[in-house]
Amino acid sequence: xxxxxxxxxxxxxxxxxxxxxxxxxxxxxxxxxxxxxxxxxxxxxxxxxxxxxxxxxxxxxxxxxxxxxxxxxxxxxxxxxxxxxxxxxxxxxxxxxxxxxxxxxxxxxxxxxxxxxxxxxxxxxxxxxxxxxxxxxxxxxxxxxxxxxxxxxxxxxxxxxxxxxxxxxxxxxxxxxxxxxxxxxxxxxxxxxxxxxxxxxxxxxxxxxxxxxxxxxxxxxxxxxxxxxxxxxxxxxxxxxxxxxxxxxxxxxxxxxxxxxxxxxxxxxxxxxxxxxxxxxxxxxxxxxxxxxxxxxxxxxxxxxxxxxxxxxxxxxxxxxxxxxxxxxxxxxxxxxxxxxxxxxxxxxxx
Numbered sequence: 001x002x003x004x005x006x007x008x009x010x011x012x013x014x015x016x017x018x019x020x021x022x023x024x025x026x027x028x029x030x031x032x033x034x035x036x037x038x039x040x041x042x043x044x045x046x047x048x049x050x051x052x053x054x055x056x057x058x059x060x061x062x063x064x065x066x067x068x069x070x071x072x073x074x075x076x077x078x079x080x081x082x083x084x085x086x087x088x089x090x091x092x093x094x095x096x097x098x099x100x101x102x103x104x105x106x107x108x109x110x111x112x113x114x115x116x117x118x119x120x121x122x123x124x125x126x127x128x129x130x131x132x133x134x135x136x137x138x139x140x141x142x143x144x145x146x147x148x149x150x151x152x153x154x155x156x157x158x159x160x161x162x163x164x165x166x167x168x169x170x171x172x173x174x175x176x177x178x179x180x181x182x183x184x185x186x187x188x189x190x191x192x193x194x195x196x197x198x199x200x201x202x203x204x205x206x207x208x209x210x211x212x213x214x215x216x217x218x219x220x221x222x223x224x225x226x227x228x229x230x231x232x233x234x235x236x237x238x239x240x241x242x243x244x245x246x247x248x249x250x251x252x253x254x255x256x257x258x259x260x261x262x263x264x265x266x267x268x269x270x271x272x273x274x275x276x277x278x279x280x281x282x283x284x285x286x287x288x289x290x291x292x293x294x295x296x297x298x299x300x301x302x303x304x305x306x307x308x309x310x311x312x313x314x315x316x317x318x319x320x321x322x323x324x325x326x327x328x329x330x331x332x333x334x335x336x337x338x339x340x341x342x343x344x345x346x347x348x349x350x351x
Contacts, residue, residue: 005030006113007044007065009051011058016050022106023048026113033061044069046113047076050102053090054082066095077112079104084231085147092140097133128175131167135160135195135220139188146227151262157221161213164220168199173347176200181312187226187234193307194300195219197347201303204346218271218300221264225255225272237313252276253285271296275304278334298336302328302343305335321347 005028010016013031023029030042033051047065051058066076078096080087091099098112138160145152168176176196180189198219202212226234229251233244240248256273264272274297277283279290309324319327325344328335 004028004045005042007032007042007047009033009047009049009061009065011051011055011061019048019050019106019109022110023113026110032065033058044074047074047095048109048113049076049078049091049094049096051078052081053078053087053094059090059094062094075113077109079109089144128167128171128179131163131171131176132179132192134163135192136188138220139191142221142224143188143227146224146258152224152258154262154264157217158213160220161216164195164216165199165203165212168196169203173197173200177310181318186311186313187223190307190311191220191223193311194222194303197303197307198300201299201343201346205342214265214267215296215299218268218296219303221255221259221268222272222275222300222304223251223255224258225251225253227258228254249276249284267294267296270294271300275300277301278331279336280333282334298339302335302339305331306343306347 006023006026008016008020008023008029008031010031010033013033016031020029020031027045028042030044044065047062049062051062053059053062062076062078066074074095075098076096077098077100078091078094079102080091080099081102088099100109100112138156141156142152173196176199177193180192180196195216199212199216202215207215229248233240233247236244252273252275256269259269259272271294274283274286274288274293277286277288277293277297278301279293279298281287281289305328306324309319309327310321312318325340325347328340328343329337331340
């Protein structure tokens with residue numbers, strides 16, 4: 001009888017021992033590599049590749065496992081020694097569905113697998129898994145197109161909107177956030193957080209279907225300009241200095257220009273360019289004031305700030321939702337307070 005197991009592929013078994021121990025808490029774990037092979041009859045339910053993929057033999061190990069399990073839909077976590085565009089692209093091409101830094105704590109890797117191995121009988125998790133997977137595919141495709149120097153294909157974006165709305169509506173925002181927080185790429189994680197929060201907000205406000213899709217589109221695309229920000233700045237594990245911040249602040253205009261050349265609608269263009277604008281004129285890139293800031297932008301800015309405050313990063317713990325809402329409430333003059341109140345109701349419903 002076949003036995004389902006997590007396959008831990010490793011080229012450093014001594015350092016993978018602690019990870020193996022934690023993975024056994026999720027499911028039976030079989031180590032592959034370092035002279036070890038899985039027991040006869042073991043079949044993978046997931047793969048964790050603790051490999052240096054720039055080494056040919058390590059890449060070949062992952063390739064061979066994926067070849068034997070082609071089209072199985074396995075979750076595959078690659079623990080990356082390096083996070084350059086080429087390294088991440090190589091890992092994705094080899095079958096990785098999640099890329100995490102090599103220093104990621106074993107418990108976080110286990111959490112990521114737990115979300116992807118939830119039994120199919122848990123119907124509440126199904127729309128969440130579909131929504132996050134589809135939205136991640138959209139972001140991966142868009143960022144790849146941008147980094148390759150081309151415009152983006154808007155139909156790809158459209159295909160990801162309904163799964164996000166369905167996931168939040170049917171599975172709930174909390175499950176969406178718990179799933180997204182296991183995501184490997186900080187920029188993708190933030191875009192997914194903002195998209196989920198935006199979906200919850202417009203569902204709470206009772207927007208019409210077309211308006212819901214429009215707003216979630218803007219949320220998903222709001223940071224596409226970061227695809228052209230150097231990874232050393234984008235993935236810096238700490239605060240940016242003044243020069244780095246100046247580069248980072250170019251991302252709204254970069255995103256606007258990319259989408260303009262891709263035939264994006266005017267409202268989404270405005271939201272992408274202006275999501276860092278503030279009502280008092282202290283925002284960027286155009287220093288807009290008051291009525292010059294569109295309603296979509298006002299909504300999106302609140303979602304963006306809340307997601308940034310509550311997301312989990314290696315260098316900071318997540319802020320509790322009530323504390324994040326308190327900060328938003330303290331931004332009178334910069335944000336529209338009536339919208340902040342509605343947003344608080346959407347994030348922390350009564351009861």
